[in-house]
Amino acid sequence: MGARRGARGESRLIRYLILGSWALFCLAPVLWFLSIGLRPRVEIISPQPIYVPHLSLEAWHMIWEDWPMARYLRNSVLAIFGSVLIDLVLAIPAAYSLSRYRYRGRDDIGFYILSTRMMAPAIVAVPIFFLFRSAGLLDTIWALMIVYAAINLSLVTWIIRSYMLDIPKELEDAARTDGASDMRILVEIIIPAIIPGIITASVIAMIFAINEFLFTLLIASTPNAYTLSVALANFTGGSDGLIYNAIALVAFLAFVPVFLVVVAIQRHLSRGLTMGAVKG
Amino acid sequence: MPKAGTEEASDLDPSARGVAKAAPQQPARTRFRRRNRRLKRWFPYLLVAPAVIYLMLITLYPGVFAITQSFYKVKFGPWRPIGFANYARLLGDYQFLGALWNTFLIGSISLALQCVIALTLAFHTYRDPWIRGWRIVFLVPMLFMPSAVAFLYKLAFLDARVFSDILIRLGLIEHNLAIQSSTWLSRAVLILADVWQWTPFLFIIFVAALQGQDEEVEEAARLDGASWFQIFWNISLPMMRPVIVVALTLRAIDITTMFANVFIITKGGPAFGTETISYFIYRTGFRSFDFGYASAASVVMLILTVIVAQTVVKRAFVSARS
Numbered sequence: 001m002g003a004r005r006g007a008r009g010e011s012r013l014i015r016y017l018i019l020g021s022w023a024l025f026c027l028a029p030v031l032w033f034l035s036i037g038l039r040p041r042v043e044i045i046s047p048q049p050i051y052v053p054h055l056s057l058e059a060w061h062m063i064w065e066d067w068p069m070a071r072y073l074r075n076s077v078l079a080i081f082g083s084v085l086i087d088l089v090l091a092i093p094a095a096y097s098l099s100r101y102r103y104r105g106r107d108d109i110g111f112y113i114l115s116t117r118m119m120a121p122a123i124v125a126v127p128i129f130f131l132f133r134s135a136g137l138l139d140t141i142w143a144l145m146i147v148y149a150a151i152n153l154s155l156v157t158w159i160i161r162s163y164m165l166d167i168p169k170e171l172e173d174a175a176r177t178d179g180a181s182d183m184r185i186l187v188e189i190i191i192p193a194i195i196p197g198i199i200t201a202s203v204i205a206m207i208f209a210i211n212e213f214l215f216t217l218l219i220a221s222t223p224n225a226y227t228l229s230v231a232l233a234n235f236t237g238g239s240d241g242l243i244y245n246a247i248a249l250v251a252f253l254a255f256v257p258v259f260l261v262v263v264a265i266q267r268h269l270s271r272g273l274t275m276g277a278v279k280g
Numbered sequence: 281m282p283k284a285g286t287e288e289a290s291d292l293d294p295s296a297r298g299v300a301k302a303a304p305q306q307p308a309r310t311r312f313r314r315r316n317r318r319l320k321r322w323f324p325y326l327l328v329a330p331a332v333i334y335l336m337l338i339t340l341y342p343g344v345f346a347i348t349q350s351f352y353k354v355k356f357g358p359w360r361p362i363g364f365a366n367y368a369r370l371l372g373d374y375q376f377l378g379a380l381w382n383t384f385l386i387g388s389i390s391l392a393l394q395c396v397i398a399l400t401l402a403f404h405t406y407r408d409p410w411i412r413g414w415r416i417v418f419l420v421p422m423l424f425m426p427s428a429v430a431f432l433y434k435l436a437f438l439d440a441r442v443f444s445d446i447l448i449r450l451g452l453i454e455h456n457l458a459i460q461s462s463t464w465l466s467r468a469v470l471i472l473a474d475v476w477q478w479t480p481f482l483f484i485i486f487v488a489a490l491q492g493q494d495e496e497v498e499e500a501a502r503l504d505g506a507s508w509f510q511i512f513w514n515i516s517l518p519m520m521r522p523v524i525v526v527a528l529t530l531r532a533i534d535i536t537t538m539f540a541n542v543f544i545i546t547k548g549g550p551a552f553g554t555e556t557i558s559y560f561i562y563r564t565g566f567r568s569f570d571f572g573y574a575s576a577a578s579v580v581m582l583i584l585t586v587i588v589a590q591t592v593v594k595r596a597f598v599s600a601r602s
Contacts, residue, residue, distance in 0.1 A: 118533050122558035124346070127349070262423060270487070
């Protein structure tokens, strides 16, 4: 018995060694990057890396005073929330149709929606660029909104569909015998029952929209429509090269709200990330 | 002809039957009733139509556009039809073939590493009392914007050379690593950045799957003297198979479309050694303005995508559901 407990203690030690080193690997770069955001520019790139910098709010003043940070933020927020709104309006009825009715072609339609998730942005980048150029939408947040909504529509639909499949059929049947129309059932019974699913889908869509880089780079050619993700690439001071402390600080500004929201929906995260295929 | 709208055929509905019976006396209501029934049949299609139309506009239209454009020379000035010349050029273009190879190489190494690490971490945490804490800590890298992560790695490995400095301090190397001039080191940086940021994606999913595992089966196996590895290999892994397939498929899709890291960290260099297919399309289209050629590359990639979607992904999602 004693020997066995000893072996167990040893295996526990190894286990925490593995987990601890991965945690260190996750967090050390993050803390170092945070220190980059809070140090003056002269201490970023030097012949010998500086590990204990002088604290400085130089970057904080720079992003607000030298760059239109407020506009980048506004662009990001509008494009992201707009796109999530478009997604919900389109995805909730679609998910309802895919989960509650049986009709010819349903599975093919569902799979078509799913398959758009597999399309590499680069494949459609050239045509989308021409499409928006001829529509006069280049360099506007409308174009970003449309593209983000398209990127996320498949996953929002599939996540919501998976939550709708969980609702017991009896609930609907009872309402239907009471004479409620399909539309009323959707609005008054189904939607209230899948609020967690709607929130999960919105959060995941939000993260992917914040992350989007290629389309934003092509569509937003001036600070007019820059989002945070692409604005980072433009924190350059001409011959001085990249302004890393501003980049790092903006990265953390975007990180904090995402982190808080994700911690709040932790339980639903695995389901959201697999588009509903895995129930958490 | 599609089958009737709802799963509950409407003639089970007592009020609807009443209307149908009363129909001969009330022609106006019959017409209404017929229209209503037709509406009912098309109702599910109407619900799903807006989403499908939206996606078609943004995927099908570009697809057709790209196919058309791929048969033209589009480089400044008007489009000039050139038949299959763009495709012929692709087949002999070492940069294009190299980009395919790099995408495959970087993607598969990165995916394999992520899968093994995520499985290891998940298996060691899912019954841990501090699982919530581990999960939040491990999740952190995934919640940064990929462009920010790219800059972090560019600074640490190339510009500030912190990585080299640490290795020198540890006495592992003597001089700064010449990462920018080494193809393999540049690839390693891309792989490392991807592993760092996206292993959590798989970890979160694997932990959720393992937590759903029957505790009694596990306990029984443990009482029978099975080692943790036997439990993992014989019980957990078979149970997780569909989940692993779905998660890896989603991850594989995102890895093959890797762009921001290449754009920011390596710009495809040295000597195109880290150029991925997405970056190749971007470069030929938006740097050389050779749009016809870029479209031809897009079409090749589209065909590969459709093949993968129809085989692997369809099966993965169907098996995960059942």
